[in-house]
Amino acid sequence: MTVQDLGVPAPKTVEAYDFRRPTTLAREHSRILEVGFETFARQWGTQLTAKVRVKSTVAAESLVMQSYDDYVASLPSTTSMVLCVMDGQSNSGKMVVQFPTAAALGWVARMLGGHGDKSGLERKFTPLEYALIKTLVDEALDVLSYSLGGLLTGTAHVESIQYNSQFAQAAATTDLMIAVAFSVRVGDSATGVTLAIPADALLPQLGAVNPMASHANAAGLVRDQLAHVPVDVAVRLAPAAVTPAQILNLAVGDTIPLPHPEHEPFHVAVGGKDLAQAMVVRKGSRVAARIVAVEGRSLD
Template sequence: MADVLSQSEIDALLSALSAGELEAEELPKEEEKQKVKVYDFRSPQKFSKEHIRALEVIHDNFARIISNYLTAQVRKNTKINIQTVEQITYEEFIHSVPNPTIMTVFKMPPLNGTVLFEMNPTFSFNVIDILLGGNGERTHVNKEFTDIDKNIIFNVASGLVSNLKLAWEDVLDVSIEIENIETNPALNQTLAPNEPVALITFSVEMGKSSTFIHLCIPYLSIEKFLDKLVMQNWFQSNEDEENEHIRKKIRNRINNVEVDVAVQLGKTDIIVDDFLRLAAGDVLVLDNKASSPVDVFIENELCYYAKPGIMGKKMGISILDSVRKDVESDE
C-alpha cells in the first residue's frame, strides 16, 4: 500500500510544481495492471454460457430418453450420460471423428441447416453384434461397414435421433427429417471449416464396453432461436401458460353463473290515489319515446342500451351500446 502524504508534504509538492522545480511527468505513477483476454478471431465464441447451459439441460434429458430406448433395443442395460458441451469449429469436429464411422445427417425444422449425430465404430459394431446374436463385447473392430451393417445401424440411429423431438418439446416444437448416413466424415462438407458448432459429447456404457457418441449442432441452425435457449424464458413461458390455464378455468366457471336481466321501457310518476284506481285498459304515459333506446339492467345495474323488437313470437332486444362507467378512486 502506498504511503499517505502529510499535509506539509502535499503543500511542499504543490509549491515545487508552481515554481517549476518539478514537472508533472516526473511524479511517480502507480503501475496500471490491465487484464487482457485472449480472443481468437478464427474461432469466435458465438455461444454464450447461458446458451451452453441450456443445451446441456436439453440434451441431458435426451441422454436419459435414449438410454431407455437403447436398453429396449439391445436387451442390455445401457447407461448414457452427457459429458461435455463445448463450442468448436466444424473443422475441429471433422478431424476428431474416426474414419470409418457412422454419421447420421438430418434436419430439425424449424431449425436451419443440417445437424450431425456421430456414433463411433466401437459403439456401432457392438450394437450390430448384439442385434445379430452376439454379446457385444468386441473391443476393437478394424473393418469397413458393409451394406448390411449400414442398414442395421440406420434403424438404430433413426430411433435415437427421433427422440430429439421429445427432448426439445419444452423449448421448441421440432420435427426430425433424416437425410442419409455417411461413413467417411471427410465427404460431409455441409459447413465451412471455420463455422462454429456446439459439440455435445455423450458417454455410453453398454455391458463391459464404454465409448462415446457425439451430436454436432451448427450455430447457423439455432441462430434465429437463441432467445429460446435462455432458461429464464422457459420459466416465464411456463408461468404464462399456467396463468392462461387459470384464466380459462375461471372464465368457464363464470360463464355458467345465472344472472337476472331486466329491460326498462321507461318510467313515470303517479300519485297513490291514481295507483289505487288503475284498471285494465288504462294507459300510462312513460318518459321514454317508442323510438328511443331502452335501458338494460344486469342484477339491478345499468349495463347496456338496447332497441326493443320481436324475435319470432317473443319480444327481444338488440344491444346498441354498453354503459361506460367512470371508476371512482378514493382520495
C-alpha cells in the same frame, strides 16, 4: 516436495481465443441446451436398452460451440460419421452423429442375439448392419427432436454414413457447430459418442440473451400463466368425523357411515376447497361429473 509446497503457484493453462471467430455460447443459451441434451441422454439410454436388450446408459459430458474444422480435428481419422439432413434447414450444414465403428458393430451384434465385444474391429458396415444402424440413429433423432422441443424446428433423418472423418463434408470448415460429447455404456462396455448440430439450426430459437419483458401488464401476464397450470380436481362426498382410535382399529370389512345425503350432489374441490357441486353421470363408458352449482349459484 512439490512446487506448491514451496509456495510457487502452479502454471496456468492458457487457451488461445480467435477473435475473428467468437465461438463462446452465452451462459443462458448453454444452460438451455444442456437441459435439452441431458433429457435426450436419458431418453436415448432407455431406447438403447430396449434395442440391444442389455442395460444401457447415456450421459452428456460436454457442450461447446466450435467450427466444423475444429470438431473434425477432435475426431479419430477412422470412425463412423452418420450424416443427417434436416428438413427446413437447406442453407445450413448437416447434423453429424459420430461413434466408433467397433462400438456400432457391438450394438448390432447384441440386436441380433450375439456377443457385443467387437473391440479393434474396423470395417465398413454390411448392408444388413447399415440398415440396423440407420434405424437405430433415425429413432435416436426422433428422441432428440422430442427432447429439444421447439429448439430444433426441422426433422432430421439419416442421409449417409462416412468412415473417414477427414473426408466427411457435413459443413463448411468455418461453419459453427453445437458439439455435444456423450458417454455411452452398453452392458460392461463404454464408448464416446459425439453429436454436432449446425449452430444456425439452434441459435435462432434460443432468442435474445437476457430478454427483458415489459411489466406494464404484470397482473395480466400472471393470470395468463396461472390459467394454464394443471391442478387436481376432486369430486367427493361430505367428510365424516372419526376418532384416531377408529382409524387405528380399521380392518377389512369395516364400514364407515358417511353424512352425505343420498340425493345431494357431490362436492367439487380444488386444493381442498369446495368450488362447485356436481351430479354423477355417465359419458360413454366413463363416469363423469356434471356441474349443477358453482359457489352457491344454481346453474338451472
